[in-house]
Amino acid sequence: MTAATADDAPTQVPVILGDRSYDILIGTGLIESAGETIAARYPGRAVAVVTDAHVGAIHAEALEAGLAGAGIRHQRITVPPGEATKRFAMLEQVVDEILAARMERGDIVLALGGGVVGDLAGFAAAIVRRGMGFIQMPTSLLAQVDSSVGGKTGINTRHGKNLVGAFYQPGLVLADTDALDTLSTREFRAGYAEVAKYGLIDDPAFFGWLEQNWRGVFQGGRDRVHAIAVSCRAKAAVVARDETETGDRALLNLGHTFGHALESATGYDGSRLVHGEGVAIGMAQAFRFSAKLGLCAADDAARMAAHLTTVGLPTELAHIPGGVGDVDRLMTAIGQDKKVSRGALTFILARGIGQSFIARDVDPVAVRAFLTEELARI
Amino acid sequence: MTAATADDAPTQVPVILGDRSYDILIGTGLIESAGETIAARYPGRAVAVVTDAHVGAIHAEALEAGLAGAGIRHQRITVPPGEATKRFAMLEQVVDEILAARMERGDIVLALGGGVVGDLAGFAAAIVRRGMGFIQMPTSLLAQVDSSVGGKTGINTRHGKNLVGAFYQPGLVLADTDALDTLSTREFRAGYAEVAKYGLIDDPAFFGWLEQNWRGVFQGGRDRVHAIAVSCRAKAAVVARDETETGDRALLNLGHTFGHALESATGYDGSRLVHGEGVAIGMAQAFRFSAKLGLCAADDAARMAAHLTTVGLPTELAHIPGGVGDVDRLMTAIGQDKKVSRGALTFILARGIGQSFIARDVDPVAVRAFLTEELARI
Numbered sequence: 217m218t219a220a221t222a223d224d225a226p227t228q229v230p231v232i233l234g235d236r237s238y239d240i241l242i243g244t245g246l247i248e249s250a251g252e253t254i255a256a257r258y259p260g261r262a263v264a265v266v267t268d269a270h271v272g273a274i275h276a277e278a279l280e281a282g283l284a285g286a287g288i289r290h291q292r293i294t295v296p297p298g299e300a301t302k303r304f305a306m307l308e309q310v311v312d313e314i315l316a317a318r319m320e321r322g323d324i325v326l327a328l329g330g331g332v333v334g335d336l337a338g339f340a341a342a343i344v345r346r347g348m349g350f351i352q353m354p355t356s357l358l359a360q361v362d363s364s365v366g367g368k369t370g371i372n373t374r375h376g377k378n379l380v381g382a383f384y385q386p387g388l389v390l391a392d393t394d395a396l397d398t399l400s401t402r403e404f405r406a407g408y409a410e411v412a413k414y415g416l417i418d419d420p421a422f423f424g425w426l427e428q429n430w431r432g433v434f435q436g437g438r439d440r441v442h443a444i445a446v447s448c449r450a451k452a453a454v455v456a457r458d459e460t461e462t463g464d465r466a467l468l469n470l471g472h473t474f475g476h477a478l479e480s481a482t483g484y485d486g487s488r489l490v491h492g493e494g495v496a497i498g499m500a501q502a503f504r505f506s507a508k509l510g511l512c513a514a515d516d517a518a519r520m521a522a523h524l525t526t527v528g529l530p531t532e533l534a535h536i537p538g539g540v541g542d543v544d545r546l547m548t549a550i551g552q553d554k555k556v557s558r559g560a561l562t563f564i565l566a567r568g569i570g571q572s573f574i575a576r577d578v579d580p581v582a583v584r585a586f587l588t589e590e591l592a593r594i
Numbered sequence: 595m596t597a598a599t600a601d602d603a604p605t606q607v608p609v610i611l612g613d614r615s616y617d618i619l620i621g622t623g624l625i626e627s628a629g630e631t632i633a634a635r636y637p638g639r640a641v642a643v644v645t646d647a648h649v650g651a652i653h654a655e656a657l658e659a660g661l662a663g664a665g666i667r668h669q670r671i672t673v674p675p676g677e678a679t680k681r682f683a684m685l686e687q688v689v690d691e692i693l694a695a696r697m698e699r700g701d702i703v704l705a706l707g708g709g710v711v712g713d714l715a716g717f718a719a720a721i722v723r724r725g726m727g728f729i730q731m732p733t734s735l736l737a738q739v740d741s742s743v744g745g746k747t748g749i750n751t752r753h754g755k756n757l758v759g760a761f762y763q764p765g766l767v768l769a770d771t772d773a774l775d776t777l778s779t780r781e782f783r784a785g786y787a788e789v790a791k792y793g794l795i796d797d798p799a800f801f802g803w804l805e806q807n808w809r810g811v812f813q814g815g816r817d818r819v820h821a822i823a824v825s826c827r828a829k830a831a832v833v834a835r836d837e838t839e840t841g842d843r844a845l846l847n848l849g850h851t852f853g854h855a856l857e858s859a860t861g862y863d864g865s866r867l868v869h870g871e872g873v874a875i876g877m878a879q880a881f882r883f884s885a886k887l888g889l890c891a892a893d894d895a896a897r898m899a900a901h902l903t904t905v906g907l908p909t910e911l912a913h914i915p916g917g918v919g920d921v922d923r924l925m926t927a928i929g930q931d932k933k934v935s936r937g938a939l940t941f942i943l944a945r946g947i948g949q950s951f952i953a954r955d956v957d958p959v960a961v962r963a964f965l966t967e968e969l970a971r972i
Contacts, residue, residue: 308682315753343721346748346759347838370724375693381724382760460725 227445231365231452233459236385240365240448242441246392247275247328250353251282257388258324261349262289264314266337267328268297271355274398279328279353291317299484299491301332302371304380310340314348324349324387330356331363331491335381338369342384352386355395357407358492361414361447364389366455366468372484377476383460391448393440404434405528406492409471409499411443414450416499416520417467420570422446427523434527466574470564471499477549478533481540488537496524500531502572505586506565516568534594543587550583605823609743609830611837614763618743618826620819624770625653625706628731629660635766636702639727640667642692644715645706646675649733652776657706657731669695677862677869679710680749682758688718692726702727702765708734709741709869713759716747720762730764733773735785736870739792739825742767744833744846750862755854761838769826771818782812783906784870787849787877789821792828794877794898795845798948800824805901812905844952848942849877855927856911859918866915874902878909880950883964884943894946912972921965928961 226243246253254263263283267276272294283290293313295301314325325348327337334352341350352364370381396404411433415423432439451468458465475491475498482488500521506512521531533540540546550561561578604621624631632641641661645654650672661668671691673679692703703726705715712730719728730742748759774782789811793801810817829846836843853869853876860867881895899909911918918924928939939956 304682304686311682311758312751312753315751315757339721343717343748343758343760345757346746346761368724370721373690373693375690379693379723380689380721382721383724 227441229445229448229452231385232456233367233385236367238385238387238389240389240391240452242360242391242393242444242448244392244394246390247279247353247395248282250279250326250390251284251286251288253388253390254283254324254326254351255286255288258349262291262317262319262323263326263351264291264293264317264319264323265326265328266293266295266310266333266340268295268301268330268333270297271329271333275328275355275395279326291319293317295333295336297332299332299372299486302336302378304371304373306336307340307371310336311344314340314344319344319348321345321348324351326351326353327364328353328355330354330359334359334364335369335378336371338367338384338386339371339381342369342382347384350384350386352389354389354391356399357396357404357444358410359407360391360393360396360444361407362410362451362468364391365448365451366465367459377479377484391444393436393444396440397436401434401528403490406490406496408433408527409492409496409524409529411447412520412524413468413470413495413499414447416503416566416569417450417470417564417572418570419446419450420568422450423520423523423569430523430527464574466562467564467572470566470572471495471497471502473550473561473563474498474501477546478536478540480549481545482536482538493530493535496529497531497533497535500524501586501590502564503566504590505563505583506567508586508589509565509582512566512568512571516566520569532593533590539594540591543584543591546587546591547580547584551580605819607823607826607830609763610834611745611763614745616763616765616767618767618769618830620738620769620771620822620826622770622772624768625731625773626656626660628657628704628768629662629664629666631766631768632661632702632704632729633664633666636727640669640695640697640701641704641729642669642671642695642697642701643704643706644671644673644688644711644718646673646679646708646711648675649707649711653706653733653773657704669697671695673711673714675710676864677710677750680714680756682749682751684714685718685749688714689722692718692722697722697726699723699726702729704729704731705742706731706733707737708732709737712737712742713747713756714749716745716762716764717749717759720747720760725762728762728764730767732767732769734777735774735782735822736788737785738769738771738774738822739785740788740829740846742769743826743829744843745837755857755862769822771814771822774818775814779812779906781868781870784868784874786811786905787870787874787902787907789825790898790902791846791848791873791877792825794881794944794947795828795848795942795950796948797824797828798946800828801898801901801947808901808905842952844940845942845950848944848950849873849875849880851928851939851941852876852879855924856914856918858927859923860914860916871908871913874907875909875911875913878902879964879968880942881944882968883941883961884945886964886967887943887960890944890946890949894944898947910971911968917972918969921962921969924965924969925958925962929958 325341354364475494503517703719853872884890
């Protein structure tokens with residue numbers, strides 16, 4: 217496997233959503249060339265670059281040099297890194313800075329960063345002047361394969377994660393795979409949980425490919441571009457079928473109901489548990505719960521957990537430092553999860569690897585019994 | 595002309611917007627019967643009633659009795675009356691109370707009140723869980739003929755009015771014309787400015803009808819229902835052609851660029867100038883400006899101003915207590931108006947009564963000269 221070079225043309229993944237269709241470009245050097253790309257696609261528009269202090273310090277200068285070189289008026293807006301930034305006060309601040317920069321409705325909000333920046337900046341783009349232009353430039357693996365595709369934007373509230381937001385599609389996603397080289401191994405792994413998820417949902421061949429080629433994905437080069445492109449295509453296909461999550465888009469939540477409950481139970485403290493780790497444990501729990509319910513072979517649950525373990529991801533509550541409280545706390549966190557539908561519990565369960573399905577009306581008593589067992593494994 | 599009775603079936607005005615189409619029902623007794631109406635159209639949904647302290651004290655009990663009678667779970671959320679309520683902090687509070695009431699995505703936010711409540715509650719409905727059900731129950735004339743139809747929701751920022759929000763269509767609008775009997779004459783008149791606007795935009799026959807029948811509209815009964823229904827049909831037709839205001843929906847802004855600037859210049863102080871009064875002066879200015887530019891007969895500008903004066907509406911800067919500052923202040927307020935497009939000034943001008951049009955690239959120098967004349971009339 218040879219590494220991709222800057223000369224390679226980016227891989228283009230279209231997201232088909234009627235008059236809100238857009239392209240995801242995946243490849244190397246996209247941050248440096250973004251000015252040129254934007255000038256060609258959006259002539260005459262100004263750009264508000266929303267980034268966090270960490271990502272901005274690494275990538276903003278290269279991006280801004282390209283914007284300046286293409287004659288694009290631009291303004292940087294910097295927010296603190298971390299999930300706590302996804303809150304009303306920061307939303308108001310970003311909105312205010314966009315307006316202070318005299319950005320008009322046709323101008324562009326560009327999110328340069330991970331999921332937090334993308335969710336916050338995208339929500340700001342959705343609501344300033346009731347909708348500005350929006351470009352995602354995801355710099356984390358998680359954002360490249362998940363949050364930057366599909367138009368979900370939003371913030372957290374004290375009642376839970378992502379409970380306030382908008383469905384707002386970007387006009388363009390530029391996923392620069394070079395940017396992932398600056399991630400910590402822990403952060404890359406967390407994003408990898410979402411990559412593995414696409415195999416576990418409905419693509420057993422891709423899961424098998426990952427079991428064989430995960431080192432190449434971590435290392436960079438063509439394997440990484442391939443894994444990201446497969447993930448984006450999978451997500452784009454689901455989003456195209458169900459933009460606003462009234463139907464099978466919910467499959468993308470595999471591992472997320474348990475995962476969000478764990479994030480809530482750890483107070484969204486990234487030093488203890490980041491989102492992708494919550495999803496990794498949540499997916500392993502979804503498979504174990506499916507096995508316990510007799511829906512899925514125990515071997516499949518063991519196999520998927522083994523792969524997550526191999527790449528260094530957590531799969532058990534015991535892997536969370538500091539614990540997650542008792543079963544009541546977890547049940548409360550699950551009950552408040554936004555995927556609750558009219559009082560019934562909805563989970564994504566599995567009949568095997570690549571055979572996930574939406575289970576509505578899951579008996580809360582069964583969930584409680586399962587979580588009690590899980591807590592006993594600690 | 596006889597008064598309408600509670601036995602009259604409401605007038606139904608459909609708003610045709612594809613899968614976001616909805617009905618406006620206009621008539622008497624609709625607040626009392628809302629529980630029944632909602633139970634029939636939205637079985638099993640809970641309702642968060644967002645209202646202000648003033649309107650809530652008058653109408654909420656009757657509404658809630660109907661909701662309770664229809665077996666609908668409901669929760670009242672009260673905000674302070676007045677334009678100052680349309681701000682981030684109040685949005686956050688309303689969102690928080692909706693979530694605290696454990697409202698789910700399929701449940702309904704019901705706005706009971708005027709434009710402020712409708713804009714704020716509608717924006718909250720748009721963003722909680724990325725979009726809940728939404729019903730408008732407008733209790734002011736302004737809200738019945740304008741803000742509750744068309745899906746514009748939002749809040750103000752220090753940079754200007756309605757600069758943050760969403761296009762979010764209600765599922766149903768219930769315009770109870772009885773509710774208008776509790777308005778002050780000043781507030782009714784302010785709403786009447788928007789009624790007259792529909793005649794001035796493109797319906798000279800309706801403007802003529804208003805000149806003959808305005809007393810009936812103020813008094814209540816069938817004339818009032820007729821005027822509201824004609825206004826809603828006019829707005830619905832424009833919105834159906836141009837939901838997100840990229841084209842001729844801008845016609846609805848007749849009087850609003852000047853009007854918003856006056857609201858800004860008076861610090862959104864409703865004791866000095868309410869929105870409809872700003873629109874009345876703004877429309878008179880749009881006609882005088884059109885006449886000055888040689889686009890419109892001076893007689894038409896005088897005729898429309900005379901009718902506004904007859905019903906007791908202001909038409910001159912001199913009618914605003916406390917003044918509006920100098921021409922620089924007004925120009926700044928106009929430049930910041932959200933209807934600026936790529937640096938050029940856009941105004942709705944007129945070739946006559948019922949012959950309004952969108953004028954793009956209006957010369958700021960001509961606007962300044964006109965406003966200097968207007969200030970000299972004080």
